Amino acid sequence: MLLFLSTKERLPQAKELLTELGLKHSVYPYENGSVLEISTETSIFSPQKIVEKLSFLGIVKITSHTPILDSLPENYSVELPAKAFGKLEFRKNPETPIWIAGPCALDTPENLRQTAKALAQAGVKLLRGGALKPRTSPHDFQGVGRDGYRWLADIAHEYGMAAISEALSEEDVEEAFEHLDIVQVGARNMQNFALLRLLGQGNKPILLKRAPGATLKEWAAAAEYILAGGNKKVILCERGVRGLEEELRYTLDFAGAAWMQLRYHLPVVIDPSHATGSKPLLQACTAGANAMGFAGVMLECHPRPVESKSDSLQALRLEECCELIKACS
Ligand code: PEP
Ligand code: MN
Numbered sequence: 001m002l003l004f005l006s007t008k009e010r011l012p013q014a015k016e017l018l019t020e021l022g023l024k025h026s027v028y029p030y031e032n033g034s035v036l037e038i039s040t041e042t043s044i045f046s047p048q049k050i051v052e053k054l055s056f057l058g059i060v061k062i063t064s065h066t067p068i069l070d071s072l073p074e075n076y077s078v079e080l081p082a083k084a085f086g087k088l089e090f091r092k093n094p095e096t097p098i099w100i101a102g103p104c105a106l107d108t109p110e111n112l113r114q115t116a117k118a119l120a121q122a123g124v125k126l127l128r129g130g131a132l133k134p135r136t137s138p139h140d141f142q143g144v145g146r147d148g149y150r151w152l153a154d155i156a157h158e159y160g161m162a163a164i165s166e167a168l169s170e171e172d173v174e175e176a177f178e179h180l181d182i183v184q185v186g187a188r189n190m191q192n193f194a195l196l197r198l199l200g201q202g203n204k205p206i207l208l209k210r211a212p213g214a215t216l217k218e219w220a221a222a223a224e225y226i227l228a229g230g231n232k233k234v235i236l237c238e239r240g241v242r243g244l245e246e247e248l249r250y251t252l253d254f255a256g257a258a259w260m261q262l263r264y265h266l267p268v269v270i271d272p273s274h275a276t277g278s279k280p281l282l283q284a285c286t287a288g289a290n291a292m293g294f295a296g297v298m299l300e301c302h303p304r305p306v307e308s309k310s311d312s313l314q315a316l317r318l319e320e321c322c323e324l325i326k327a328c329s
Contacts, residue, residue, distance in 0.1 A: 001047055003036040004059040014057050021045065021053065033058075041217060044263055046070055066220050068227040069264050076265040078205050078233045080181055085162045088125055090205075090235050090267035090295040096329050097289065098296035100164060100269065101321055102128035104311035105141060106148040112155050114303045115318060120159040122322035123329060126182065127156035128298065132168040133310055134188045141309040146172055149179040156181075164207060173198050180204065187211050187239055187274075190222045200229020207235045207269065212242040216256050220264060236260055236268045237298065240275030249277025249314070252285060258292055267295030274300075277314045286328045299324070 003025075005014060011027065011034050018025045024039040040047050047062045047070045054060050064070050077091035090098055101119050106112060106129040116127055131148025133141060149165055156163035162181035167173050168189065176183045182205045189195055190211035199206050206226050210219045223234050238257035240250025252275035261268045272285035282299065289297050301321035302308040308315050316324065 001038040001040050001050060001063055002061040003038060003054055003057065004030060004061070005033040005036070006031075006058060007033050010057055014054075017054070017057070021050070023050065040064070044259075046263065046265075065217075066224040066264075068232075069220055069224050069266070072232075072265045074265055076267075078235050078267055080162055080205060083157070083162070083181070085125060085157070085160050085181075088162060090269070092261045092265070092267060092295055093293035094295060096123075097294060098126060098269070099124040099325055099329075100126040100128050100296055100298040101301055101325070103130075103302045103308055104273075104300045104315060105130045105133050105309045106144050106152060106165075107307075107309050109151050109155060111303050112152065113158075115301065116155050116159040116161065118318040118322055119301070120161055122325045124325065125161060126164050126296075127152065127159070127161045128164045128184075128300075130310070131165050132172060134166070134168055134186050135310070146175045149175055153179040153181070167195065167199070170195055170198050173202070177202050177204050182207050182235070184237075185209060190214055190219065193225055196222060196225035197229055200226040200231045202231055203233065204231075205233035205235060206231065207237050209237045209239050209271070210241065210253075210256075212240065212250055214241070216259055219260065223264070223266060234266055235295065236266050237271055238268060238275070239271040239298075248275075248281070250275050252276060254288060254292060257294065261294065269296035269298055270294050271298040273298065273311070273314045273316075277311075279314060279316060279320075282316065283324050283327065286324060290328055297328075 026037045028035050051060045077089050080088040101124045129152050133143040153163040164182040166184040166186045167176040184207045187209040240252050243251030257268045270289035301316040305315035
């Protein structure tokens, strides 16, 4: 962001105010006055807010990599159209978070039906299940295929829930849009720009997971790809980043996720299952997510975790998952 001051007289006042607002800045001479280059990236205020606070001093020009993201209002929310599952609204500081739960990978419609029945009774609003699985090894289970989108959605709707699953590549988008209520972009695809662009052309909500090695700025820029295509329905999901820790699967970056929600106003869902990979930690992390005002929580569960085709160690039994949700609702 640039602040043009037509005379040098107001420079001390401008510098004092910028320091007070915690904004890093550099000063350069400009015609008879000065120009201040202001770094807004580390500010909790949106560029619009900063413009409001500074414009009495001179001309303020926004220079941003994420202009659409920067222009979202403070009370921004992402709504799913009212269907069999009723209206669903993702927003910060909800009374109760939106619960997203289900298996890591879809396996059989019978298992999913059993899962849906239990979760619906516990107040889960969104049924998850990977039809296509991004696996580290090509020899691991790769998913049931795109046909899974259809039966996931059918079963979810049968039990009054919305359906969410991942699109792995551009080839999946058409069918994902046709069947799913929310399309997930997995952590490994956060910077698959061709996929993000295509998802930006639709109007279904997109849950954008953070890549384990992505900075907050890179995550925000990935969201901007979807917004720039015209699709404003972006929900972020923090699923842990690669840190120093070896005891846990990843490091759950609560502060980073809170920053994204405060700074950009996009709703953020916390996924403690993938972040920790540890069942005993799920309750504490879920309670923490609720206390911090996140829009939703995503949990993995399976009727018989030992039989689940992927992430069996972190999958809760259905009763465990329902108990956890009840305890934290
Ligand atoms: C998932 O949620 O199914 C998944 C694969 O998670 P992530 O992309 O966060 O690893
Ligand atoms: Mn998983």
